[in-house]
Amino acid sequence: MINLSEVHNILDYLDEIVFLLENVTVIYANKKAKEYFGDCEGYNIFDLLVFEKGSLLVEAMHTEKSVSSVNDDAIITFEDRIFSNRRGGWLYFKISYIKKNSLLILRDISEERNLQEVKLNISSLIAHELKNPIGVLLSHISELLEDEDDEENIKQFLKIEKQALRLNRIVEQIEYITMAQLGLYTPKNVSINIRKMVDSVLDDIAGLIELRRAKVEKHINIDYLDADDFILRTILKNLLSNAVKYSFDNSKVILKITSEYISVRDFGVGIPDEEIPKIFNRFYRTSTGVKMASGSGLGLAVVKHLANIANYKIEVKSQHMIGTEFIVYFRKE
CATH class of the missing domain: 3.30.565.10 (Histidine kinase-like ATPase, C-terminal domain)
Incomplete structure (x- = not known):
């Protein structure tokens, strides 16, 4: 039979941060928790952790309904940012609270979130930088078409306009696909x-x-x-x-x-x-x-x-x- 000490040793090998609570007081924290937040035991969890949206954990601890999802074992999950002095700033965490055992589990997803933001920013930058010259090009083509009388020139301008519009659609698709892949696109x-x-x-x-x-x-x-x-x-x-x-x-x-x-x-x-x-x-x-x-x-x-x-x-x-x-x-x- 595994004793409590052995359980603690096992939890120290996890990549997740684990807190065992008694009401709102931390009575156990694994090794990973101490790497992020220093000494933890004996502290009020809301004094120890600076949440961006602390109300999410309060709601999770005091209601049967999850702010995100609840499974049959009453595991409540949500995401929030938490400040870590030891890691030098705000970090994104996926947070799970197991009501039955008063167990709080944090998984650092900062790298995933930052990568998503970089991808979105790069795609948005590319789209933005291309949209402006394409818009200017289409505007000039429209002006040239208005002033042009030669039928052959008009045909050539229309061909250019057609390809510019096609390029504009491609740029929009890059922007929308990036948003969709990051879960930020809402169908209209x-x-x-x-x-x-x-x-x-x-x-x-x-x-x-x-x-x-x-x-x-x-x-x-x-x-x-x-x-x-x-x-x-x-x-x-x-x-x-x-x-x-x-x-x-x-x-x-x-x-x-x-x-x-x-x-x-x-x-x-x-x-x-x-x-x-x-x-x-x-x-x-x-x-x-x-x-x-x-x-x-x-x-x-x-x-x-x-x-x-x-x-x-x-x-x-x-x-x-x-x-x-x-x-x-x-x-x-």
Whole structure:
């Protein structure tokens, strides 16, 4: 039978900070706790720890309802910043309070949070720095079009405007995808002109379609759909570009859109059965896909992530060397 001393020795090996409380007084703190906050035992937990939002712990200790989540064992979890003199400032922690045992467990997530902020700041900076010159470019093109009478020049200006608008969409997608990956994107449903969106997406991947000499058959039986423009466009673009990319030359891709789902079917290399469960993993590329075309292995991971945000369901049907169909249902069953 393990005695209390042995339990304490085990807790000293944990990477998490552990406090055992009696009411609000610390009666035990493991080694990691002392590394962050010095001597702990005998102190009031609210005197020992300087919380950014101390009310979260108070609420956790005095209510049956969690500020974040409660499981069957009454483990209450939330996040807060706590000041640590020994670590030189404010740190982010994931905090768990086990009511039954008066146990407070802190996991330092500062590195994860700081990395997220850096990623967001870099992407936002890139987007911001590109948006301004693109906006200026579009403004100048508009002025040139107003003053131009020569038909050939007008055609050239329209081509430039078209590519500038395409670049602007890409910049916006970088910004939105970063926000989505960091859990900061909230879907905003609007009425979308489906045929116009499809034509826009196909225009974006026109170079790829031309390279494969592919034909995209469109079967669209709705004119408008209520959805988030960024999420729907990104899912549609990734699925269509993948379908064309992994098709054989002179093949076709069939796109179907109804009020209930999007279906993208190709007649390309397909996916081996044993690899289908892995295709939505970040950076994963199938054995046949690697040989067929270049890529990052992020496209389907982004599709899956955005589908989860929008509460969509994805179904995959594939036969190796025959073809693949992705079906995105707009509502999970």
